[in-house]
Amino acid sequence: MAMKTTNPLAKLVRKSPFKQLQEHMRAVFSCVSMLPPIFDALKKRETDQVFEFATEISECESKADRIKNEFRLHMPKTLFLPVDRRDLLALLNEQDGIADDVEKISQILTSRDMAVPKEIKTCLDELLEATMEISSKAKLMIEELDELVQVGFGGREHDKVIEMIGGVRRSEHSIDQIQYRIKRALFAVEDYLNPVSVVFWYQIIEIIGNISDRAENMSDRLLLFLSK
Amino acid sequence: MEIIAAYGTAMMVLAIIFGLYMTWGVGANDLANAMGTSVGAGAVTVKQAIGIAIVFEFAGAILAGGHVTKTIRKGIIDPTTIIDRPEILVYGMLAALLAAAVWLMIASFKGWPISTTHSIIGALVGFGIVGIGPEAVNWGKIATVVVSWVVSPVIGGTISFLLVMSTRYLIFNTENPLKNAKRYAPIYIFLVGFVISLVTLFKGLKHLHIDLTAVQSFGAAICIGILTGFIGWLFVRNIEEDSRADKEFHFASVEKVFTPMMLFTACSMAFAHGSNDVANGIGPLAAVFSIVNSGGEVMQQSDMPVWILFLGGTGIVAGLVTLGYRVMLTVGTKITELTPSRGFCAELAAASTVVLASRTGLPVSTTHILVGAVLGVGLARGIGALDLRVVMNIFISWLFTLPAGAILAMVFFFFLKGVFG
Numbered sequence: 001m002a003m004k005t006t007n008p009l010a011k012l013v014r015k016s017p018f019k020q021l022q023e024h025m026r027a028v029f030s031c032v033s034m035l036p037p038i039f040d041a042l043k044k045r046e047t048d049q050v051f052e053f054a055t056e057i058s059e060c061e062s063k064a065d066r067i068k069n070e071f072r073l074h075m076p077k078t079l080f081l082p083v084d085r086r087d088l089l090a091l092l093n094e095q096d097g098i099a100d101d102v103e104k105i106s107q108i109l110t111s112r113d114m115a116v117p118k119e120i121k122t123c124l125d126e127l128l129e130a131t132m133e134i135s136s137k138a139k140l141m142i143e144e145l146d147e148l149v150q151v152g153f154g155g156r157e158h159d160k161v162i163e164m165i166g167g168v169r170r171s172e173h174s175i176d177q178i179q180y181r182i183k184r185a186l187f188a189v190e191d192y193l194n195p196v197s198v199v200f201w202y203q204i205i206e207i208i209g210n211i212s213d214r215a216e217n218m219s220d221r222l223l224l225f226l227s228k
Numbered sequence: 229m230e231i232i233a234a235y236g237t238a239m240m241v242l243a244i245i246f247g248l249y250m251t252w253g254v255g256a257n258d259l260a261n262a263m264g265t266s267v268g269a270g271a272v273t274v275k276q277a278i279g280i281a282i283v284f285e286f287a288g289a290i291l292a293g294g295h296v297t298k299t300i301r302k303g304i305i306d307p308t309t310i311i312d313r314p315e316i317l318v319y320g321m322l323a324a325l326l327a328a329a330v331w332l333m334i335a336s337f338k339g340w341p342i343s344t345t346h347s348i349i350g351a352l353v354g355f356g357i358v359g360i361g362p363e364a365v366n367w368g369k370i371a372t373v374v375v376s377w378v379v380s381p382v383i384g385g386t387i388s389f390l391l392v393m394s395t396r397y398l399i400f401n402t403e404n405p406l407k408n409a410k411r412y413a414p415i416y417i418f419l420v421g422f423v424i425s426l427v428t429l430f431k432g433l434k435h436l437h438i439d440l441t442a443v444q445s446f447g448a449a450i451c452i453g454i455l456t457g458f459i460g461w462l463f464v465r466n467i468e469e470d471s472r473a474d475k476e477f478h479f480a481s482v483e484k485v486f487t488p489m490m491l492f493t494a495c496s497m498a499f500a501h502g503s504n505d506v507a508n509g510i511g512p513l514a515a516v517f518s519i520v521n522s523g524g525e526v527m528q529q530s531d532m533p534v535w536i537l538f539l540g541g542t543g544i545v546a547g548l549v550t551l552g553y554r555v556m557l558t559v560g561t562k563i564t565e566l567t568p569s570r571g572f573c574a575e576l577a578a579a580s581t582v583v584l585a586s587r588t589g590l591p592v593s594t595t596h597i598l599v600g601a602v603l604g605v606g607l608a609r610g611i612g613a614l615d616l617r618v619v620m621n622i623f624i625s626w627l628f629t630l631p632a633g634a635i636l637a638m639v640f641f642f643f644l645k646g647v648f649g
Contacts, residue, residue, distance in 0.1 A: 007257065007260065007261040007264070007341070007555060007559055007595060008341035008595065008599060008618045008621065008622060009261055009264065009265070009559055009562075009563055009595070009598060009599065009602065010264075010558060010559050010562035010563055011341075011615060011617075011618050012599055012602060012614055012615055012618040012619075013562070013563045013565050013566055013602065013611070013613075013614060014565070014612065014613040014614065014615050015565060015612070015613070016565050016611075016612025016613060017612055017613050018612050019612065076615070076617070078615055078616045078617040078620070079613045079614065079615055079616070080603075080606050080613070080614040080615070080616050081612075081613050081614075082606070082609035082610070082611070082612075083609075146477055147477065147478050147479060149609070149610065149611065149612060150400060150479050150567070150569075150610070151396055151400045151401055152392075152393075152396060152608050152609040152610055153609055154396070154401065155396065155400075155401035156401055157401070
């Protein structure tokens with residue numbers, strides 16, 4: 001008979017949800033990192049590469065999903081957390097939504113033969129770059145979580161993360177403007193393009209914009225951790 | 229009286245066997261909890277933990293284990309009504325010992341978070357009720373003990389909460405956390421040595437015929453504190469910044485300062501455990517010895533010989549070496565979330581609380597106090613996630629352990645009474 005123990009300590013201290021959140025965010029970020037290369041391949045009309053990147057995106061997305069499920073499975077209501085359990089789950093949802101968005105884009109790019117209209121090329125590059133930037137800022141913000149726990153969500157670390165949240169906000173604002181410009185550019189040429197493709201391009205721009213909205217929502221949730 | 233004269237040796241042999249069995253169980257389970265935190269934080273290896281445990285468990289048992297032993301031995305049951313039948317008390321003590329040990333074994337296999345302390349108290353009460361009568365149980369003392377079971381984890385939690393807050397104020401939330409960690413580490417280590425030795429020395433060594441005045445105890449405690457602080461300083465002075473590890477976790481270098489500090493709390497935990505839990509096994513054994521040795525004197529006027537404390541220490545260490553190391557390994561790998569700085573605060577708080585309880589003669593649960601101390605870290609928002617179901621299970625285990633110990637003790641009591649006649 002296996003000897004167990006009367007020791008409750010091992011059961012008391014659970015795996016830190018913040019570390020899992022960070023692990024999840026890393027998977028989400030690798031999804032987002034595939035966006036510039038997949039659009040590059042599209043611009044060069046290298047269909048094989050588009051499909052390759054799409055497969056990689058779908059792998060990253062599944063990985064994020066696995067971590068998400070694992071996380072939820074180990075979040076019984078009896079947990080005593082330094083932050084509100086609902087905020088934690090909402091933060092995870094926002095993070096996961098980013099990976100889903102990236103996958104949606106890659107699905108559009110693979111299910112239809114899309115060509116990048118040359119009029120929106122520069123704007124699109126700008127939008128993708130800004131999206132990479134905001135995602136990386138969001139990731140850095142999440143990477144501070146274990147330090148925040150160490151200092152009890154206060155003091156210098158608190159101020160540092162507040163600063164980072166401000167950075168995410170500013171990025172989101174500038175992405176809104178890029179989005180406006182790219183939509184105007186698309187509108188200017190939409191009569192000369194395939195109408196169905198135009199609809200899908202609007203959709204793609206909308207989904208890319210969504211990513212920055214989600215990053216901002218993440219920073220809002222994080223702000224709640226800090227205000228407690 | 230004749231029964232004692234006829235079977236005295238047999239009774240002593242049984243008491244020693246049961247006492248060793250009980251302390252062995254305590255060592256296999258309980259001690260591993262106390263040491264597991266330091267193993268988990270990477271402060272000590274399992275082998276080192278066993279070495280520390282052997283030295284400090286004995287020290288705790290022999291230097292500070294007498295007060296709780298006295299409570300278990302003669303504070304719970306009042307034998308005035310059975311002065312002419314001392315064998316009843318012997319059966320009772322043997323039954324209580326066996327009951328507590330058997331219940332501990334059952335709980336170990338089931339993985340219930342019970343406390344050896346609660347088992348032995350429950351068993352003593354059970355015997356008292358059927359063996360002598362409900363009026364023989366010192367209910368006032370029982371009430372004090374039960375209150376201490378609730379109060380002690382709260383005290384442990386409060387101390388650890390304050391310690392965590394102090395590390396933030398002095399170290400983590402400063403311009404240069406590593407520099408401050410190295411500056412304050414010797415002071416924290418001083419605290420470990422000072423608090424534990426002050427509580428132990430202050431009017432606590434009478435059984436070793438050492439009687440220190442308040443000033444002498446205070447002076448000696450300061451000396452021991454400075455000595456441990458100095459040894460600690462030797463450990464931490466050469467710790468360098470590890471910028472690669474800091475990239476991953478900004479406080480990695482600071483935590484490296486706390487790692488050797490947990491060596492000291494590991495020692496203090498073993499000491500605290502020895503001072504409190506050894507009594508669970510040897511209290512009844514000491515009672516049997518006193519009765520048999522005096523030829524049937526139930527009031528136990530004589531002092532307890534030190535060899536009994538030594539025997540208890542041996543049993544606990546044997547339990548740790550044969551089975552406890554595996555428990556320690558499991559505990560160690562599972563609570564890696566408790567980083568050295570938090571583990572240090574929790575262990576220092578728990579050890580101080582236990583030693584204080586030992587000094588007052590209160591039999592408490594080391595494990596439950598450690599749980600309270602870890603919750604204190606959680607209240608300071610210093611830990612990722614704590615499962616409160618465990619706290620619930622501990623309360624449930626209390627409700628079951630007292631009656632289970634009592635009923636088992638009753639059964640064994642009547643059995644022994646039947647066997648010896």
